[in-house]
Amino acid sequence: MEILKKSRIILIPAYEPDYRLISYVKELHGHGLNEIVIVNDGSGPAFEKIFHTLEEMGCVILVHQLNRGKGMALKTGYHYIHDAYPDYACIITADSDGQHAAEDVYKMAKEAVNHPDGLILGERDFKTSGIPAKSLMGNRLTSAIFALFFGRYLPDTQTGLRAFGPRLTGLMWEILGERFEYETRVLIFCIRSKIPLIEVPIQTIYENENKGTHFHPIKDSFKIISVITSDFMKFISTSILCAAVDMGLAWVMFDLLRGIFTGADFIRIMTATAAARFVSIGVNYSLNKNLVFGNEHTGENSLYRYLALCAINMILSAISVYLLHTLLNMDEKIAKVICDVILFLFNYQLQSRWVFAIRGLKHEP
Incomplete structure (x- = not known):
């Protein structure tokens, strides 16, 4: 894949994705977002065909032989992008389960370029109808607890659609955390180090009651709350x-x-x-x-x-x-x-x- 100057790199951690990821990559290409790095986080042989197709479409595929968690998948991607793209404009992280519209990814890329010192957060609107109860309750609870302990109310603390410029990359891979709780640690780190958090409204998409997610509402929410209160x-x-x-x-x-x-x-x-x-x-x-x-x-x-x-x-x-x-x-x-x-x-x-x-x-x- 040709490495262009000032590339806007899309980073997608993927664990046992379905064929919607292929359609999603096509949508990203349709918005001119062609530099896509996907981390196969130990999905196993049954998913090789999907990743092979994505590679043929021009995506860079990085592989964890065993599942190491979303946090580690993101860090693997950050290291690769830092080494492989000498002059990239920003990194946009997106989930592989179809929750993030391609046009919102494009919007995030523009915001990241305009705010090179900040972390851009894609903020979903949980007031809309059709939100799965476990997602609504989890986000409301973690947002309230986060505000209590860190003095900043973030309506969507669990958003996976985030973007930042190269000035923050080295800091991101040093933050502790291996799984879903890593993203909460990133928010805490930014609050304590006064890195600006810029919230950008995005679409709220939950396909098939969000059954494709690997987020466990009890176990992973407990980890996130433990991180906030530790x-x-x-x-x-x-x-x-x-x-x-x-x-x-x-x-x-x-x-x-x-x-x-x-x-x-x-x-x-x-x-x-x-x-x-x-x-x-x-x-x-x-x-x-x-x-x-x-x-x-x-x-x-x-x-x-x-x-x-x-x-x-x-x-x-x-x-x-x-x-x-x-x-x-x-x-x-x-x-x-x-x-x-x-x-x-x-x-x-x-x-x-x-x-x-x-x-x-x-x-x-």
Whole structure:
């Protein structure tokens, strides 16, 4: 296949496709989209005829001998395109089960060229009739949970029609994930590294109740939700651990300092509290940076941002408790619990997207 400059490459991961894929490729050709890379993700001998026909039509066929998952199929395609096409304009990923209209693929290609630094998402309209219940419920649930934890509502978090320019290719193959959950990890990575997400409306197509899909509504939805919530669960765990460190160390120092601050209980308690808090803040910072958000690209000032956030939290907590107590006559202890729970969620968002945000990555493969 002739490699043209500024090619718009269509990448299709395919596992046990039917003959609709052949018709789909013809439709793509009809829109001038002729550079098509298809990854046979371990489909087996029974599907060789389909892939042979696609190869005769000019498609590049890459083969996994065993099924390795959609994420790995996409990464195989990204590596091949990076090496084989020296000057491509963009990569458009599409599914093999007929869900993405050829005209929408063409639309995505144009948007990717216009936004070389962003990830273009084909957004289906789930308000239309005829959507399979499992697809509607899965997308609604994951969109709501994604918005809760990452502060961005995406109506179609599971869309397989995506596009991006060569500046992002090298980042895409480094993101963890092998199967359907990989695409969710890509969204999280883009949010945390401030890569623009551009949503483009596309047609909503479900043929034969979407029975051709290999997406398992229970198992794969659970994996996706686990990916979305995994950092938050680790965040809760480290917070509990550091609270125990703070309290335990303070209790120990209360007794150790009695001989030093005899008759000065206030100074003894303040000294123990401050020392314990200093240690717990250091432990919490280290755990959140290396374990929770697992990011070595936080920039040089993440510690200062973390300390600033700690100070903001203390001020907001005190003011909020005071206002609830004085204006609403709420018990101080109850007000403290309510305020600190809200601030805890606020804290997670800011640590993910500001304190430990991904910074300084090169967008060239």
